Amino acid sequence: MTPDxxxxxxxxxxxxxxxxxxxxxxxxxAPDIEIVGPRGSGYGHQLLxxxxxxxxxxxxxxxxxxxxxxxxxxxxxLWRYVDSGEVNGxxxxxxxxxxxxxxxxxFARYDDLDDALAAAHLTPADEIPLGA
Numbered sequence: 347m348t349p350d351x352x353x354x355x356x357x358x359x360x361x362x363x364x365x366x367x368x369x370x371x372x373x374x375x376a377p378d379i380e381i382v383g384p385r386g387s388g389y390g391h392q393l394l395x396x397x398x399x400x401x402x403x404x405x406x407x408x409x410x411x412x413x414x415x416x417x418x419x420x421x422x423x424l425w426r427y428v429d430s431g432e433v434n435g436x437x438x439x440x441x442x443x444x445x446x447x448x449x450x451x452x453f454a455r456y457d458d459l460d461d462a463l464a465a466a467h468l469t470p471a472d473e474i475p476l477g478a
Contacts, residue, residue, distance in 0.1 A: 350448060352412060352414070352415050352416070352417050352443070352445040353410060353412050353417055353474070355374060355445050355448060355449070355450065356417045356419065356443045356445065356450060357407070358370075358374055359371065359374040359375065359443070359450045359453075360405055360407070360419070360421075360441075362374060363398060363403070363405070364404050364405060366398065368395060368398055371394065371398060372391050372394065372395070374449055374450055375391065375394055375449055375450050375451075376446060376447070376449045376450065376451040377390065377391060378390055378451075379391070379393075379394055379449075379450060379451055379452065379453065380451065380452045380453070380454075381393055381394060381397060381453050381454075382452070382453070382454035382455065383397075383454070383455045384455070387454075401425070402425050402426040402434065403423055403424070403425050403426075404423070404424045404426070405419070405421040405422070405423055405424075405439075405441065406421060406422045406424075407419045407420070407421055407476065408420045408421060408422055408438070409459075409473060409476070410473065410474055410476055411463060411466075411468045411469075411470075411472040411473050411474070412468075412472060412474055413466075413467070413468050413472045415444055415445045415446060416442070416443070416444055416445075416466040416467065416468060417442070417443040417444075417445065417466075418440055418441070418442050418443070418459070418462045418463055418466050418468055418472075419440065419441045419443070420438065420439075420440050420459050421438070421439055421440065421441055422436070422437075422438055422439075423436065423437055423438070423439045424436045437457070438459075439455060439456060439457060440455075440456040440457075440458065440459040440461070440462035440463075441453065441454070441455055441456070441462070442454040442455075442456065442462045442465055442466045444466075
C-alpha cells in the first residue's frame with residue numbers, strides 16, 4: 347500500500363480521529379467533507395470539528411474493502427463520555443469513505459457492513475488483507 351492510496355489516507359484519517367488530532371484530521375479532509383451519521387448529514391470542517399469534540403469514538407479496523415476511491419472499513423467502535431472517559435457503548439459498525447484529491451471527501455457511519463458495502467457499490471470480493 348502506498349502512502350497516498352485511498353486506504354492509507356483513510357487509515358491516517360481514522361488514526362487522527364482516534365487521537366483527537368483535529369489539525370491532522372482537517373488536513374486529511376476535503377474542506378466540504380460530507381459527514382453522514384445517525385443524526386443526519388452535513389458538510390464542512392466546522393461540522394467535523396464539532397463531531398470530533400462530542401463523539402468520544404475510538405475505532406479499531408477489523409476488515410477493509412477498497413475499490414478505486416471508495417473504502418469501507420468494518421470497525422469495532424468504542425464510545426466514551428467526553429468528560430469522564432468512561433465507556434458509554436461499544437459495537438461493530440462499518441464506515442464508508444470516499445477519497446478525492448488525496449483527502450477524505452465523505453465519511454458515513456453504518457450499523458451494518460452489508461449496508462455500507464452496498465452504498466459504496468463494493469462487494470466481499472473487494473476485501474483486501476489489512477497491512478497490504
